[in-house]
Amino acid sequence: MSDLTFTRNFKASPELVFDFVTQQDHIAKWWGPEKMHCPVLNMNLTKPGAWLSTMENKDGQHYTVSGEVVDVDPPKRVTFTWAWHDENDTRGNESRVTFEVTSDGSGGSVFTLTHRGLVDEESRNGHEQGWTSSIRKLEKLV
Amino acid sequence: MYQTFSALADPTRFAIVDRLLKQGEKSAGELGALADISAPAISRHLKVLREAEIIRQDIRAQSRIYSINPDAMRKIGIWIEETRQFWDSSLDRLERAIEREVSK
Numbered sequence: 001m002s003d004l005t006f007t008r009n010f011k012a013s014p015e016l017v018f019d020f021v022t023q024q025d026h027i028a029k030w031w032g033p034e035k036m037h038c039p040v041l042n043m044n045l046t047k048p049g050a051w052l053s054t055m056e057n058k059d060g061q062h063y064t065v066s067g068e069v070v071d072v073d074p075p076k077r078v079t080f081t082w083a084w085h086d087e088n089d090t091r092g093n094e095s096r097v098t099f100e101v102t103s104d105g106s107g108g109s110v111f112t113l114t115h116r117g118l119v120d121e122e123s124r125n126g127h128e129q130g131w132t133s134s135i136r137k138l139e140k141l142v
Numbered sequence: 143m144y145q146t147f148s149a150l151a152d153p154t155r156f157a158i159v160d161r162l163l164k165q166g167e168k169s170a171g172e173l174g175a176l177a178d179i180s181a182p183a184i185s186r187h188l189k190v191l192r193e194a195e196i197i198r199q200d201i202r203a204q205s206r207i208y209s210i211n212p213d214a215m216r217k218i219g220i221w222i223e224e225t226r227q228f229w230d231s232s233l234d235r236l237e238r239a240i241e242r243e244v245s246k
Binding site: 003006008011012016017020021026029030031032033034065086087088090092093111113115118 | 148150151220222225226227228229230231232233234235237238239240241243244
């Protein structure tokens, strides 16, 4: 429940796919849903460091998300932290995203995105029971 | 939506919600015993949670009883769903961008 995983196959080399998911000029071509527009994109995932992006929907509402690149192993893997900002621009609960690119053996690539810890604060706050158990409970409630 | 998450980002408020989820309704006094903080501080936290519509307040025989609002908890599920949609539609666009690049 608290982890999201996506897998896509691309007819392009792992090197090219890695460039597309880590270099700012390329990220700008795909970052965010179609109907969102992205006035701020400060994302260089090719080396450790901070990143930030602000998106805007058609009603002018802003959504900011930011984090830090913690580990890069080109052209295979990059891991960065992720937190949505609240209305006072305070970062909320931190989660972690990994992009992984492998060869499919016939010239193409397999791309895997994992978003972990979206609602699990156990490790950060030392709660005896964190989000995972609360979510299980609310599943029973609703 | 963000109100739900910023309300729950605070460890004391998270502990209050966790307790209400596990043990059902509680009075302000019972919730105050949870954390070593003053009564005014507890009522501030309860107010934030109430304004975010995460918890409900009932007044019974002059005491205030708090419980979880199931609707607010459903929002958390929706928020995860929104993050899923963010990635899904971004990856659709990535796929098209790569196809354009390869067919150049």
